[in-house]
Amino acid sequence: MTVRTLPGFMELLPQEQIVMENMKSVIRHTYELFGFAPLDTPVLETAEVLLSKSGGDTEKQIYEFKKGDTDLAMRFDLTVPLAKYVALYNNDLTFPFKRYQIGKVYRGERPQKGRFREFYQCDIDIIDRDELNIVYDAEVLAVIYTIFKKLELPSFKIYLNNRKLLSGFLESLKIDDKTVEVLRLVDKIKKIPEEAFLGELADLGLPDELNKKLLTFIKIKGSNQQIISQLENLAVQNDNFKNGLEELKTVISQAHNLNISPENIQIDLSITRGLDYYTGTVYETFFDEYPEFGSVCSGGRYDNLSSVFMDKKFPGVGISIGLTRLFDQLRQNGLLKIEGPTPNKALIIVQSPEYQNLAIQLVGKLRQDDVSADIYLRDCKFKKKMEYANKIKVPYLVIIGEEEAKNGTYSLKDMIGGTQEQLAYDELLKRIK
Amino acid sequence: MTVRTLPGFMELLPQEQIVMENMKSVIRHTYELFGFAPLDTPVLETAEVLLSKSGGDTEKQIYEFKKGDTDLAMRFDLTVPLAKYVALYNNDLTFPFKRYQIGKVYRGERPQKGRFREFYQCDIDIIDRDELNIVYDAEVLAVIYTIFKKLELPSFKIYLNNRKLLSGFLESLKIDDKTVEVLRLVDKIKKIPEEAFLGELADLGLPDELNKKLLTFIKIKGSNQQIISQLENLAVQNDNFKNGLEELKTVISQAHNLNISPENIQIDLSITRGLDYYTGTVYETFFDEYPEFGSVCSGGRYDNLSSVFMDKKFPGVGISIGLTRLFDQLRQNGLLKIEGPTPNKALIIVQSPEYQNLAIQLVGKLRQDDVSADIYLRDCKFKKKMEYANKIKVPYLVIIGEEEAKNGTYSLKDMIGGTQEQLAYDELLKRIK
Numbered sequence: 001m002t003v004r005t006l007p008g009f010m011e012l013l014p015q016e017q018i019v020m021e022n023m024k025s026v027i028r029h030t031y032e033l034f035g036f037a038p039l040d041t042p043v044l045e046t047a048e049v050l051l052s053k054s055g056g057d058t059e060k061q062i063y064e065f066k067k068g069d070t071d072l073a074m075r076f077d078l079t080v081p082l083a084k085y086v087a088l089y090n091n092d093l094t095f096p097f098k099r100y101q102i103g104k105v106y107r108g109e110r111p112q113k114g115r116f117r118e119f120y121q122c123d124i125d126i127i128d129r130d131e132l133n134i135v136y137d138a139e140v141l142a143v144i145y146t147i148f149k150k151l152e153l154p155s156f157k158i159y160l161n162n163r164k165l166l167s168g169f170l171e172s173l174k175i176d177d178k179t180v181e182v183l184r185l186v187d188k189i190k191k192i193p194e195e196a197f198l199g200e201l202a203d204l205g206l207p208d209e210l211n212k213k214l215l216t217f218i219k220i221k222g223s224n225q226q227i228i229s230q231l232e233n234l235a236v237q238n239d240n241f242k243n244g245l246e247e248l249k250t251v252i253s254q255a256h257n258l259n260i261s262p263e264n265i266q267i268d269l270s271i272t273r274g275l276d277y278y279t280g281t282v283y284e285t286f287f288d289e290y291p292e293f294g295s296v297c298s299g300g301r302y303d304n305l306s307s308v309f310m311d312k313k314f315p316g317v318g319i320s321i322g323l324t325r326l327f328d329q330l331r332q333n334g335l336l337k338i339e340g341p342t343p344n345k346a347l348i349i350v351q352s353p354e355y356q357n358l359a360i361q362l363v364g365k366l367r368q369d370d371v372s373a374d375i376y377l378r379d380c381k382f383k384k385k386m387e388y389a390n391k392i393k394v395p396y397l398v399i400i401g402e403e404e405a406k407n408g409t410y411s412l413k414d415m416i417g418g419t420q421e422q423l424a425y426d427e428l429l430k431r432i433k
Numbered sequence: 434m435t436v437r438t439l440p441g442f443m444e445l446l447p448q449e450q451i452v453m454e455n456m457k458s459v460i461r462h463t464y465e466l467f468g469f470a471p472l473d474t475p476v477l478e479t480a481e482v483l484l485s486k487s488g489g490d491t492e493k494q495i496y497e498f499k500k501g502d503t504d505l506a507m508r509f510d511l512t513v514p515l516a517k518y519v520a521l522y523n524n525d526l527t528f529p530f531k532r533y534q535i536g537k538v539y540r541g542e543r544p545q546k547g548r549f550r551e552f553y554q555c556d557i558d559i560i561d562r563d564e565l566n567i568v569y570d571a572e573v574l575a576v577i578y579t580i581f582k583k584l585e586l587p588s589f590k591i592y593l594n595n596r597k598l599l600s601g602f603l604e605s606l607k608i609d610d611k612t613v614e615v616l617r618l619v620d621k622i623k624k625i626p627e628e629a630f631l632g633e634l635a636d637l638g639l640p641d642e643l644n645k646k647l648l649t650f651i652k653i654k655g656s657n658q659q660i661i662s663q664l665e666n667l668a669v670q671n672d673n674f675k676n677g678l679e680e681l682k683t684v685i686s687q688a689h690n691l692n693i694s695p696e697n698i699q700i701d702l703s704i705t706r707g708l709d710y711y712t713g714t715v716y717e718t719f720f721d722e723y724p725e726f727g728s729v730c731s732g733g734r735y736d737n738l739s740s741v742f743m744d745k746k747f748p749g750v751g752i753s754i755g756l757t758r759l760f761d762q763l764r765q766n767g768l769l770k771i772e773g774p775t776p777n778k779a780l781i782i783v784q785s786p787e788y789q790n791l792a793i794q795l796v797g798k799l800r801q802d803d804v805s806a807d808i809y810l811r812d813c814k815f816k817k818k819m820e821y822a823n824k825i826k827v828p829y830l831v832i833i834g835e836e837e838a839k840n841g842t843y844s845l846k847d848m849i850g851g852t853q854e855q856l857a858y859d860e861l862l863k864r865i866k
Binding site for chain 1: 435437438439442445454466467468469473475477482485496498517521526531539550566568569579691741742774776777789790793801803805806
């Protein structure tokens with residue numbers, strides 16, 4: 001038989017998995033710090049629920065199958081399950097409902113470099129009934145900012161925009177019947193030259209004058225304050241545009257209140273999130289020196305979580321970190337701080353088997369004092385034991401032999417600093433902690 | 434369309450999910466404290482890998498389907514994926530290899546009370562090449578003991594046995610050709626009366642005298658020391674039996690070295706783990722007052738992780754907590770300490786909207802100081818805000834109004850104790866922490 005892991009499914013060695021788990025733990029902790037409650041929905045749902053509002057691509061990629069009489073499918077994101085959850089349980093939930101979910105999702109696309117069929121999404125959303133305060137759009141920024149800082153990732157920028165600006169602008173030019181086509185084009189602006197962009201605009205049958213206005217609008221650049229001033233100077237007479245501008249100003253000023261460094265957020269009028277269901281603020285996050293990673297964290301504000309599942313209106317704002325892909329890109333670029341394949345802070349070895357019981361008692365005590373520790377139990381040459389300690393890259397080594405047994409002390413070797421000392425238990429504990 | 438969650442798939446409200454996540458976090462932390470490294474294998478594997486050594490029941494329950502030309506299946510436990518992992522990566526792993534995995538597994542059995550089709554298993558295993566020290570069988574006990582104590586679960590006992598005792602005993606009686614049938618019967622002994630047990634033994638065609646010896650053996654009771662003495666007194670002349678007895682004695686004495694309370698471990702010669710692949714120590718865990726929960730944590734020692742996937746011999750010892758079922762049973766019996774649907778330690782409310790910016794600055798500061806906090810941003814009557822605070826059961830409420838704004842202080846209300854004080858930030862932080 002062929003023993004193998006399916007292509008497109010990430011499987012890590014322990015030293016890498018430990019880094020991945022640390023990243024997950026930072027994300028989880030930060031989400032909770034910001035008051036998001038955990039949610040855990042099933043990986044399997046009825047195909048009817050999952051495919052309720054999906055387009056053609058999703059349908060092709062989804063893992064769908066029958067068990068008995070039921071059409072089942074594996075979730076391809078965490079948003080549709082959230083919409084289902086709110087539809088089912090909204091009477092039991094307290095609003096605003098802030099939830100996070102860190103879970104695997106599945107897309108059976110053709111495997112290629114950097115693409116995964118099973119990958120983690122780390123989502124937060126804030127949902128309210130009828131209306132949701134705009135301050136939450138800044139809070140979402142603060143969450144992402146805090147996580148990226150804590151993870152000590154390369155320098156990054158969260159780019160933001162408000163969809164109402166472009167749609168209001170198109171309305172003011174009376175070309176809002178072309179909104180979908182223009183959105184699609186704007187999404188491509190970073191990838192194609194300006195002339196090609198203008199050409200494609202012309203292909204939409206719009207007059208040159210309008211196209212140039214549009215290009216000028218999208219290309220507004222500068223600091224956040226400069227962009228806001230330029231937008232104000234446009235004096236666009238359209239409510240949608242004015243709302244969008246007010247919202248953007250509030251998000252920027254509240255981001256300041258929430259202590260986000262100005263150099264980490266940047267208004268970018270070309271960010272649209274394509275044809276997604278967003279209606280207001282939109283976010284994308286890029287590493288300054290690694291633009292080729294693409295957006296590592298994206299999201300936005302939507303007017304209605306799910307009209308497919310229910311009549312009531314639940315507006316929300318949310319963002320998602322594509323953790324598996326981010327991890328893989330960091331790894332490919334040597335940006336992960338890989339340590340040993342062990343979570344242990346200390347390893348205990350004995351000079352000869354007669355001291356094994358002392359070692360077992362010590363490891364029990366260390367663990368009771370919340371120090372991750374282990375014993376090397378193989379009865380082999382001392383040199384072999386040292387080799388093992390070096391191989392697992394444990395920070396502290398405790399050696400027990402004749403002298404230590406006689407004096408009730410322990411020999412502690414700092415594997416990084418190289419020093420070695422004879423210590424009583426309390427001193428040993430203090431040093432390791 | 435029918436909006437629903439599939440039957441047999443657990444989906445929790447936030448206040449329950451928080452308890453579940455806390456349990457997972459205690460389990461994860463303890464596993465790491467004992468030096469187990471995290472592992473995360475895919476939920477999907479090739480059907481060939483997953484079904485390589487399964488029997489008929491598993492095959493019926495498995496979620497299996499085709500995508501393109503590939504036969505896929507969802508994992509039904511974490512052991513087969515571990516066997517595959519060790520087969521694929523053993524050259525890159527350091528042995529002894531101690532791994533934990535907390536993940537969902539899938540069994541499409543008929544849904545019934547207390548049975549789940551998607552459920553968490555929390556597994557640890559210690560694997561070595563060729564030989565694995567018996568002390569690890571005690572370490573596994575210490576892990577489970579520590580977790581159950583930390584989770585503050587009802588009083589429990591870990592029952593243990595060594596399979597070599599029964600098989601050696603049967604060999605000494607020269608009826609080891611009936612080992613499978615006898616194991617199957619012994620597994621039932623707690624559920625059927627003694628006479629029925631003897632009747633079924635007689636049906637195997639064994640002479641009365643042997644059957645009585647067998648019953649006497651299985652019914653040996655007493656403290657761990659008493660059982661060991663009685664087993665020694667049997668003076669069975671069989672190597673298998675002698676090895677099993679030595680191993681059992683070592684596990685008990687090392688459990689003592691590892692500070693496990695004697696009242697939480699009990700030798701029970703009727704524990705066999707049925708027809709599982711165990712070859713030495715076996716474990717089951719029961720709550721003293723809730724035997725109807727069944728074993729909430731089971732496992733054992735095996736000679737070879739997987740002969741299906743590789744030629745090399747990898748003995749191991751492992752144990753698994755069936756977390757979803759355990760959680761469900763605790764919940765059904767009112768044994769969970771349910772708190773509010775929020776992870777927040779503090780909620781900030783304002784007397785009127787003009788103080789909102791002060792509130793936003795405060796929440797930012799609290800979160801920077803690692804306090805999970807939130808603001809209530811809806812602009813409504815003060816009474817409504819208080820109702821919300823009560824509903825989410827937050828431990829501390831911070832109120833900002835005219836006086837607080839003027840003095841640069843905060844009004845802190847202890848929602849459990851009921852006291853209210855005016856405090857500067859540093860004092861506030863100290864109090865909440």
